[in-house]
Amino acid sequence: MPFSGLYAYRKQLLAEGDAHRADASQLAERYTTAAEQLGHDQAAVRLAGVYALARLADDWAEQRQVCIDVLCAYLRMPYEPDPYGAEHKAGEREVRRTIIRVIRDHLQQPDAPTAWCEHNFDFTNVVFDGCSFSTSHFRGTVTFSRATFSYRTVDFGRATFSGDVDFGRARFDSDVDFGRATFNGDVDFSRTTFNEGGMVDFGGSSFSGMVDFGRATFNGGTVDFGSAIFSGRMVTFGRATFNGGDIDFVGARFSGGVVIFDDATFSGISFNWGPLHTPTGA
CATH class of the missing domain: 1.20.58 (Methane Monooxygenase Hydroxylase; Chain G, domain 1)
Structure with a gap:
């Protein structure tokens, strides 16, 4: 040169x-x-x-x-x-x-080019008094551990979680919508509390990883898994406590493993599996 x-x-x-x-x-x-x-x-x-x-x-x-x-x-x-x-x-x-x-x-x-989908979100201990994450795409690490959901509706409808998601020890005092959400990783709802009067909607959602509701507490209200698809290796409600309310699995499909209710406690609960959808371990 x-x-x-x-x-x-x-x-x-x-x-x-x-x-x-x-x-x-x-x-x-x-x-x-x-x-x-x-x-x-x-x-x-x-x-x-x-x-x-x-x-x-x-x-x-x-x-x-x-x-x-x-x-x-x-x-x-x-x-x-x-x-x-x-x-x-x-x-x-x-x-x-x-x-x-x-x-x-x-x-x-x-x-x-300005999407944040690939990034990580830490909502540990956050108080959500009304919010919407509907149709969101979470591709990184996301945790809602110990978060509190209150005031009207929290909306995760049609959201996609590509990795593991943690709702462990969260508290739901409001209606929560996970309708038609997609969970491609493991989902942790262990020790989560669903309080009286709330509607928790997983209707039409898809779970391809392990789903853990171990030691969760359901105090009334309605939890709807109608038409949900579970293809992961296990769904567990081990040692969960159900105090009244409705749990609905009508039309849900289990193709990847078992659903476990070992040592779960039921008191005044309406449990509806629907025809021909009672999984092993229920």
């Missing part, structure tokens, strides 16, 4: 390096600003921080998981949903619901 050509090439590399560093510095500044906004006392400023961090995640693929982690960490912070509670913060419900909407919007189109 002639000297002049080599000089031009090196100059181009240096310019590109300077531009990359400038871009990285600008992105880092945007991150700092958004994080500061999320910690502001005023709800309107926190909302601005949510949108700013979401836009940053779209623009900064290398640090997208970090931005997602910050939003999830915000949801994991202590939250008082009762407007009359001593720790209640004005406008906080709208901030939290906005975060959930932003996350859901980024889980709708897995092939989009």
